[in-house]
Structures are given as C-alpha cells and as structure tokens.
Amino acid sequence: MRVLITGGAGFLGSHLTDRWLERGADVVVVDNLVTGDLRNLDAARASGRLEFVNADVSEGIPVDGDVDWLFHFASPASPVDFTRRPFDVLRVGSVGTLNALEFANERGAKFFMASTSEVYGDPEISPQPETYLGRVNPIGPRAVYDEGKRFSEAAVMAYHRHKGMDTRIVRFFNTYGPRMRADDGRVVPNFVMQALRNEPITVYGEGTQTRSFGYVDDSIEGVLRLADSDCTEPVNIGSQWEFTVVDFARLVIQLTGSKSEIVHLPPLPDDPRQRRPDTTRALERLDWKPTTSLEDGLRATIEYFRLGL
C-alpha cells in the first residue's frame, strides 16, 4: 500500500501520516511548508517508510510511481490565513484540488478530500446535517476558503460521476490537538497560549457564537473509517460539545490554572454564529463517534503547547 498525503506536514495531515505508517503503508507527503512544519513528521521519519516531497500542489505533484490512495489535506485552514495569504488558500482549493484529482485519475488511485464545516457558512439550522446546503457569503473574507472547499467537493463529485473515481469527502468541524501552530490564530491555540502566558484572552465580539470542538485522534479515526467504508457521500466528523466562545475561554482558564482575564475585541466579519455537526451519518455508516472528552483532549493540547513555550 502506497499513500500520498498532500499537506502531510500540517496539523491533520501529519497525524494521518502517522496512522498510515502504523498500518504498514508507505507514505509520500507532498507539502510546501507554508503552514506545515517538518517537526510534525519527526516520528514518521523514524519509520523509514516516509518520503517527503517539498512542493506546492497548486504547481503540480512531482511524484513518480503509482499510489493506492491520495488524501488531499493541503490548505491553510485558519481564518487568519484567509486574509494573511488569500491567494495560497484560493489556489490550493481550486487548481491544487484539480491537480490532485488529475494525479489520482492518471494513477488509478482512490481520492479522499478534506473538506470542512465552512461549506455550511453561517448556518440557519443546528445541528448541521450533510444535506444542509449552506449559507456562504461568496464575497466575504472567508470566501477564499469556503468557496474553494465547495468547489473542491464539486470537482471530486465530477470525477466520481464522470470518470468513475472512487472518492470520499469528510467535513471536519473545529478539530484541535497537538501540532496546531501556536500562532495560527485559531481559537484553541490563541486561548491556550494566552492562558499559559497569563495574557488577556481575546474574545471576538460578545463571545456568544458557538463552536463544537473535536479532538484530532477521534477525527483521524473517522477519516480512516471513512476511507475503509464504501460511503461516497460527504460525512461530518466532529463533536457534540457545543460551547459559546466565552464559555470556552473560561474552560481554558480553569484547565490551565491561568490568571488571565477575558477581554472583548470587535467581532469578526461573517463569523458563523453557531456550529455543531449532526453526526448521524458517521454513526450509521462508519460506526464512528468521538471518544475523547473535551477535558482530556484539551489537557493533552495544553501540555503540547506548554512544552513549546
């Protein structure tokens, strides 16, 4: 078994790399390291079965030989990146996906798309099932990511329908855990780093917007079960622990024993007001549900960031 993972030096991609190596596969990681980090692959390198290719999938995939699976996990994923590097995000979610699909098609590989709850935009219904078509602002600051992922799903389904490709689509909801970048700007690294440094915790707006936080090990288990299944429809992977952002800030303060205080900054434009997955399909089709409590997952994450201080 030979598996190619775009974005394999990133947060989710590197955990997926580890799991495929554990399963005995050879893994090729293609990553241009704009948001990935080679240190995430330290354990994987020790296996002797990892090939690392430093390349931008939006330019092409310079890998020889056949692969059995292509997992397209490359993309900056933090809202901060959507304004910091909008063209990288736009290109990898469009040309990058087409390159990855063409590569997989030429080699007869199965294709796995890492999509996102962002395809639902600012949803009117909660929880969000896969059948919900979403409410994305196509000209908003998040559109480079959201529309790229929506385009990617459309492209995957076109290859599935018209070229007979065996495909999977996962929609991740706010996954967190070790190997997130401390400065990536997302709520988990921001709050944990601020708490560990006893600095003010920056809540955007009132903090009444909600998110549901899923631990990375559970999410990657969901990915493997989806890959092993015959489910070609999109599948939500995420947790039911829905928190308001301000309650989440309090939880991080409590678990870190921090002296930090909460401060409120202006709200972000187009910030989804609520987000919680309906995971019925994952349960019924993959027999998957999260098993790591938020407290256990956060403790492991806090420990990871503490070691990096």
Ligand code: UDP
């Ligand atoms: N957020 C916040 N303070 C921060 C970072 C994020 O209040 O320092 C909020 C943000 O406005 C959003 C939620 O936390 O409502 C989750 O943000 P994140 O960037 O992690 O990802 P998103 O779910 O918005 O893609």
